[in-house]
Amino acid sequence: IxxxxxxxxxxxxxxxxxxxxxxxxxxxxxxxxxxxxxxxxxxxxxxxxxxxxxxxxxxxxxxxxxxxxSRCQILNFFNINAFENDFLTFEEEDKKTIVEFILKLEKERNHVIAYYTDFLRNYKEREKLRELFNFMLLAYRDVLNIKIGKKLEYFPANDEFIEISNFLTEEEIIKRLILINNTFTLINENLNVNLLFDRFIIELMGE
Missing domain, CATH: 3.40.50.300 (P-loop containing nucleotide triphosphate hydrolases)
Known part of the structure; x- marks a missing residue:
């Protein structure tokens, strides 16, 4: 540079x-x-x-x-290669379900509480929840890629991601990436999984 x-x-x-x-x-x-x-x-x-x-x-x-x-806020993200490995293990149907969940998070916040209660049943185990947040991190990275005019890294171009990128500002996408990363860190601690996910939803909806 x-x-x-x-x-x-x-x-x-x-x-x-x-x-x-x-x-x-x-x-x-x-x-x-x-x-x-x-x-x-x-x-x-x-x-x-x-x-x-x-x-x-x-x-x-x-x-x-x-x-x-000294003039930057420093955020330590986990090795993205490990996230990519988890991403490769997801079935296509699971990917569609999670993308649908992200859409509801962003567009239908008034109804998301009832929806995510059923959604979370598939992610009660700590390891499954970790995989979910890995997936969401990669998803929002590609939403940011669309927003700033770069090529998608992990997902094929689709209307859902374009819709999410149109709905959010660059600043909002970055805040979500930070929130997802922080939540992922907490998953590794001995915290109740349900309460942890509740906290994530509340913080996201409060932005």
């Missing part, structure tokens, strides 16, 4: 967003940024402007400039 690329990013951020007046930029492998580019990015992080959001992705946090780290 070179200085000219950060300068180009800075210029693009000065233009007016056509969607919700918000802008999101994602920098992958930010630990590979040279010092000059890092200093340019630092100015963007210090004075981002209104409704501008940044996601910096790194596989090696220790190699990211300390000054950049």
């Amino acid at each position: 070179k200085t000219d690329q950060i300068k180009e990013l800075h210029s693009k951020l000065k233009t007016t967003s056509q969607i919700h007046n918000k802008k999101l930029y994602i920098i992958n492998e930010c630990e590979k940024m040279n010092e000059s580019a890092g200093n340019k990015l630092l100015k963007l992080l210090e004075e981002p402007g209104n409704n501008i959001y940044a996601i910096l992705i790194s596989g090696n946090l220790d190699n990211v400039m300390k000054t950049i780290r």
